[in-house]
Amino acid sequence: MKNLLLNIAGHSVAQKGAKAFNGRFEHDYTRDLQKRVTRLASEPILVGDVLKPRWVVVEDCETLNLNQVISSTGKQGRGIDIHFNNNNPNATGTETFVSGNTSKENKTLATSISKAIAEELGLRNRGLKYESESHQGVLGMLSKTKVPFIIIEVCFLK
Numbered sequence: 001m002k003n004l005l006l007n008i009a010g011h012s013v014a015q016k017g018a019k020a021f022n023g024r025f026e027h028d029y030t031r032d033l034q035k036r037v038t039r040l041a042s043e044p045i046l047v048g049d050v051l052k053p054r055w056v057v058v059e060d061c062e063t064l065n066l067n068q069v070i071s072s073t074g075k076q077g078r079g080i081d082i083h084f085n086n087n088n089p090n091a092t093g094t095e096t097f098v099s100g101n102t103s104k105e106n107k108t109l110a111t112s113i114s115k116a117i118a119e120e121l122g123l124r125n126r127g128l129k130y131e132s133e134s135h136q137g138v139l140g141m142l143s144k145t146k147v148p149f150i151i152i153e154v155c156f157l158k
Contacts, residue, residue, distance in 0.1 A: 006079035009034035020157035030082045079149040081141045085156040093124030097151040099142040106148040
């Protein structure tokens with residue numbers, strides 16, 4: 001199914017991610033944004049005379065660990081993994097990460113996502129980056145999944 005969207009909220013109840021200036025955690029923000037993306041992506045579009053779903057959206061379960069989420073992605077569709085960057089007080093902006101061997105289509109989509117978020121939020125567009133440019137060097141959702149994934153770092157929590 002080509003229009004399957006795997007919508008992953010980065011981190012979980014057990015692994016909360018970065019702590020924001022207000023005491024909330026990255027996971028609080030990623031779950032909220034995940035629900036909004038699901039609602040928007042699920043809205044039907046008119047194809048000829050028929051309303052069809054834009055995407056069939058699958059959200060991950062909060063109780064799954066990273067390896068369980070990766071193994072549940074299967075081989076169909078496309079994936080996004082929503083994150084917020086760490087508390088670096090000197091950094092700002094939005095960026096997207098893809099695997100070094102991803103398709104041109106996935107690079108184009110990641111570039112447009114980064115640009116759209118930056119414009120909508122009035123942030124610097126840090127643009128498309130490859131997994132190897134990340135702080136960790138290897139990102140499980142990019143290196144271990146069988147579908148094209150994009151990691152979206154919406155902004156810095158500072």
